[in-house]
Amino acid sequence: MSAPHRLARRVLSVALAGSRSPWGAAVVAELNHVTGTWAVLRWTAGGLRVAWRERRGVRLTVAAALVPAVALATFTVRPIPSGAMAPTLGIGDHTxxxxxxxxxxxxxxxxxxxxxxxxxxxxxxxxxxxxIGLAGDTISCTGGRVHRNGTPLDEPYTHGTTTDCSPVTVPAGMLYVLGDNREVARDSRHYGPQPATNVGGRVIL
Structure with missing residues (x-):
């Protein structure tokens, strides 16, 4: 289940808790069949409208006022700073x-x-x-391909670019990361695994 799906399920489960509407229960049940970030957002908005109709009052008014604030605190649009992820993401692309x-x-x-x-x-x-790797994973490169725990990875996003790296086992609390543009990216091949706490966000669109 993707990150938008997990977030939508949490929001809808809270908003529709105790709902007497059969359609309200269906909103949560059918969420897994919705594909695409914007489709998930629209589906979530429909579920919140059901909750709005059933629970008019002070609590819902407060919740409605908090939604924009939570969205602003949770999501941001930012430009890609380098060509490390090209051609998946280009310099200046907004995500x-x-x-x-x-x-x-x-x-x-x-x-x-x-x-x-x-x-x-x-x-x-x-x-x-x-x-590419989480704590405990062993990352290595053979024949220009990245291997994780001895298994070669299918990486269509590199468009056939070869990858060379030194074998490493990712320590606890760390991540091994690579740019899709292996020829120019500075990543864990150069500075090693990095603390997961250094992650400032996850690109979802």
Missing amino acids: LVDRLTFRLTGIDRGDVVVLRAPSDSDGWFTTVDRV
Whole structure:
């Protein structure tokens, strides 16, 4: 289940708790069949309208007032700072970034994240990379392909670019990340696994 689906299920479950409408229960039950981030948002909005009709009053008014504030605190639109994720994401492309819910749902392999990483000048820079390995995973490269725990990864997003890396086992609390543009990206091949706490957001659109 994707991050937008998990967030939508939490919101709808709370909003429709105790609902007497059969359609209200169907909103949650059918959520898994909805595909696409915007479709999930529209489906969630429909479920909140059901809750609105059934629960007019002070509590719902307060909740409705909080929704925009929560959305602003949770999501942001930001430009891609470099070509590390090209051609998946180009320099200057604007993406929707989840800054909060990933801390509740966790980070998965394959997630594209906004990361604070160490630079060559003893400073830090912000990058966008793909999570390849979680704590305990062993990452290696053979024949230009990335292997995780001995299994070669299917990486169509690299468009056939070869990858060279040194074997490493990801320590506890750390992530191994790579840019899709392996020829130019500075990632865990250069600065090693990074603390999961350095992740500032997860790209969801």
